[in-house]
Amino acid sequence: MxxxxxxxxxxxxxxxxxxxxxxxxxxxxxxxxxxxxxxxxxxxxxxxxxxxxxxxxxxxxxxxSQNSINDKNEKVNIKSIDIKNLESLSAFNFNKSNEFDLQENSHKSDVSSNDYCNLNFISGKGFKGYLLTISDPSMVSVDVTENLNERGIKIKDYIKTKKVSAAINGGGFKDDSGHGNGGNPLGIIIKDSKIIFTEDKASYNFIGFNKDNILIAGNYSLNEIKKMNIRDGLSYFCRLIVNGKGLIEESSNNSGIQPRTAIGQTKDGKILMLVIDGRQLHSIGATLKQVQDIMLEYSAYNAVSLDGGSSSVMYYKNEIVSKPSSQYGERFLPSIFIVK
Structure with a gap:
């Protein structure tokens, strides 16, 4: 007693x-x-x-009301991106040591790789995730659910009929009370040089590849986007890095700690895809500043945060490598970035 x-x-x-x-x-x-x-x-x-x-x-x-990001809509300097000869990219050497401490973050690399993809395990204070580096930007494109405006698709179902090396979630969608079916996208989507969806808006937070495989990100009107020779693109949440400069300040708490998805490009054209797990015991999530710092450390010259939260997911080499935060697993998505 x-x-x-x-x-x-x-x-x-x-x-x-x-x-x-x-x-x-x-x-x-x-x-x-x-x-x-x-x-x-x-x-x-x-x-x-x-x-x-x-x-x-x-x-x-x-x-x-204090959540504004200091984004003055500086234009991406596409002349600063110098993409290597695509014929030589398959020989790109990924076998470099990339273990370091970045303030509270420590990242370990080289979990898995093939001819043009390298998967890095990412860990920091309170979060874990994966960063995929794609040496050939021409292999990255956008795809959408076959039932656009009706129902989204889960990546695990998408890969049953499509042959891709990797995929991450893309743009946001209408998600009433967190129970949306992923069928109704937000913003704009371009696939194979065709605009397949637009909301009626004056301008869009848009990220896309032009026909030279350069990743362009910014707030543009529809007419501006039409003049950019975009082959694939969609709407993003916010810009993180523009022309090598981070936009998220140390004091920023914008959107708090969440599961995150980001995409960016280095000056030599490589594409970076980052997914951070969140809302789970092994990983509570990351701030936008932490995501920005990871992308900067991996040499991103331009980068954005995509739709995150329970939508965040990464597929690589026949499996979902990330751990989606929803108790029901993956969300239905309207759009995804894929690696062929």
């Missing part, structure tokens, strides 16, 4: 400590934990109650 009482007392002390520590972080003088908590919760569709239950609407609105 004494042992039970002692254990109960210890449990109560620990519980009070946890409650007190949490209350201090959320309601104390430290703004960053509070902002991170609110942004993380409010960037989901199904867990916003984690913020609305704890904080008044005025506090939440104030935090969300």
């Amino acid at each position: 004494k042992i039970i009482k002692k254990l109960f007392k210890i449990f109560i002390i620990l519980l009070l400590f946890i409650i007190g520590s949490t209350a201090f972080l959320l309601y104390g003088p430290f703004e960053k934990p509070r902002e991170l908590w609110i942004n993380t919760a409010m960037s989901t569709y199904t867990h916003q109650y984690l913020a609305t239950f704890l904080f008044p609407k005025s506090t939440i609105d104030k935090v969300l």
Whole structure:
């Protein structure tokens, strides 16, 4: 009986400590934990109650109003991208050591590779994921569900009928209460040089490959996009890196800690695809700043954050290598980036 009482007392002390520590972080003088908590919760569709239950609407609105990214819509300098001779890319040497510490992040490389793809395991404080490097940008393109405007497709089903080396989720979609079926995309989609979907908007956050395989990202009108000779592209969440410069500041808590998907291009034309797992015990997710830092460390010259959250997924070599955050597995998606 004494042992039970002692254990109960210890449990109560620990519980009070946890409650007190949490209350201090959320309601104390430290703004960053509070902002991170609110942004993380409010960037989901199904867990916003984690913020609305704890904080008044005025506090939440104030935090969300500070989420702007210092993106002045600087144009991508396509002349800075010097793509190697595609005939020699299959001989590209990926076997370099790439182990390092980047502030709180440590990344290990060379999990798996083939002639033009190299898969790196990524880990940092609180997150794990994968970064795929594709030496030949002409092998990367956009594909869409066959039932556009009706129902999306899961990558695991897509690969049953299509032969691809790798794939990641692409653009966002209408997702009422977090239960959308992926059939109704947002923004714009271009596939095989044809515009196959557009929302009625004045401009679009657009990332796409032109016919020279250069990745262009920015906010453009439909007329501007039509003049760019785009072969494949879609809408993104936000830009991370433009002409070698990171846009996400250290103090930014925009969208909090989440599962993430990003795509970028190096100055010599290689494509980087990054997926970070989140909302799970092995990986809670990453901030936009952490994603930006990883892409910069791997020499991204231009990069964007794509649709993330429970949509984040990566397929490589006949398997889903990432771990989607939804308890139901992959989400249905309207669009994906594929590697042939």
